Amino acid sequence: MATAFPIASLQRVLRALFIPALALLAALLAGAIVMILSGDDPLAAYSGLFQGAFGDGKGWARTIRKTVPFILTGLSVALAFKVSLFNIGASGQFVIGSVFAVAVGVNFEGLPAFIHLPLALIAGIVGGMLWGAIPGFLKVYTGAHEVIVTIMLNYVASLFAGWTVYAGGTQGQTPGPLWDRTAGAISETQDVLASAQIPWLFGPPYRVHYGIFIALAAAILIWWLIFKTPLGFEMRTVGHNMRAASYAGIRVNFTIILTMALAGGLAGLAGGIETLGLNHKFAPEFGGAVGFDGITVALLGQTHPFGVLLAAFMFGALDGGAATMQFESGVPADIIQIIQALVLAFVAAPLIIRMIFRLRQQTQEEAASAVSTSWGGS
């Protein structure tokens, strides 16, 4: 038993990785076909992509920098999936987290960094948690579906964020509270104070900050929460069968609200880290697109925290290498978005992958994998 365990778990890991790996491969192949059809050279493109993502120090830096927010928004969506909740609101939670973090980051001059930076990060988490908790509350107390509410809150979030930095002053209108008065007609905040900036791990031109360690720690923490704590057990039970969980005495309503808040907190943390570590300010164009990619990352990662790490790294590499791919081969970087969308399609529809690669019918165990239960559970 003791010796059999690692082998069995290794097999389990390999099996879990199988479909996502094939989905990625299928998406890359389909991308190659698209390139051939449009008269481009997929070999040159993919070699440019690889070079851009891993070719040199700057490439690795780009990949790591892109990976960080994917990890956290992916975790956000994955955590909600464990409770059969579909969090499409990571985008809005990311934006609110950015705004809250920057609001603390530009104020409180004179605070030492070891207080200011954590405070700003916590503000980002709290902002995201509040934004995530709203759909949780509405689901529990009004029955409003979290998919609809989170989508709508994304719009509210970006409009709210736009208002906070609105440069109305030049037209005699009331400017947003966070608008940088020295920015003239441009709608953006001032730079966050040095004491609230996440320090560089590798400074410019590499621009990799310590946020990567926060993201890795978050993945471990979420894994521990889901699989090693009573609360995580309750979450998973609610995710499998809400009614049974309720009969078993689990506080279903509390679990739903808490999960949505935690999912929001993760996405909010992503926004805080991007703002405090990389952009050093907030402007409307730093939107929350990365929140939508979190859905794909979570699915590609089979909604497992460590799977999310791998998937986020894959997406980070795709995005990190895109510009070099276009520079070297002339293939438009849009192709990367096509590939990422295809990954989502293939992962969300394992049947297609099984058909393409003529795999056997899925086993009972795999049938109970995260994606299917997350829809069937509620």
Add this chain to the structure above:
Amino acid sequence: MKLSRITTLVIFLTTLALLLAACPAPAAVPAADTDAGAADSGAAGEFKVGLVTDVGRVNDRSFNQSAWEGVTASAEGLGLAEDDIKYIETQDAKDYADNIQQFVDAGYNVIVTVGFALGDATNVAAKENPDVFFIGVDQFQGETLPNVAGLIFNEDHSGYLAGVLAGSLSKTGTIAAVLGTDLVPPVVAFNEGYVAGAKSVNADINVISTYHPGEISQAFVDPEWGAATAKQALDQGADVIFGAGGITGNGALQEIATADGAGETVFCIGVDTDQWNTVPAAHPCLVSSAMKLITPGVVELVNMANDGAFPGGNYFGKADLAPFHDFDDMIPQELKDLLEETKAGLIDGSIDTGYGN
């Protein structure tokens, strides 16, 4: 058993990959050659021009495209090889610095960055690389760096010209403007100029100006809103409508093109580029466009960089109206003369649009 199945699969996929790779082989070989050639010429110190777009495609029929046309035109004029000019299409606002850095690392001499959003990244890169010339399209320069030229425009001037045209054409005494967000200053400048221009020919004119109420990422890509707003303006009696706001404005132009009396009693005016070329669907009503002449501006600046006479700081491009195309016969000569006079007056400063005062 299971392993052998996977092995078969791997072999199958590898074969497939090789087949795919083999297909475009003829294309692959010259591509590799040219890459090597580009690297060589970089070492030789030839003149190379790169362009980083704002988020979006290079053929956006707007700023990105006009700027890239400027780069290709100047390359032709200077006799540069096709490989000496390249562009990168930005996918995410966070990548501006990276994309600029790609060109710096590859030894480019001139880097054109398109859009005011790239302003910060451009100036940071310019300070780090004093030997590289930067052309910032639509980027106002607060401080003057010797190697950065901000190609900017007096939007209120071209808006003013559009206003004079609209005010003169209007029979109902009501004109309208369908605008992208007032979060972006040039849009406001267009409108203020437009209103002032219209009032200069008809002091009592009623101008219905409507800004898109949404956020920046929505305001320029909402043709439905543009069309609905244009429709509303028509219902309120407007007979000349200025569409200024990317695809949102294009939606307004297309709506007016299908309205009753389009091109006879109802007209539309486009923005930024000559929209006769970019929005063919608007031909029935499009009398002209309030242009920013980006392409010639980029050409001038690239040439100056090549001559070693690069002007740091703000560089004002020309504002003008696009040709009237099919409506040329309909525009009375007096109006054409008035527009020419107005243009001269705006340039020499004798006409003040009132914007920014």
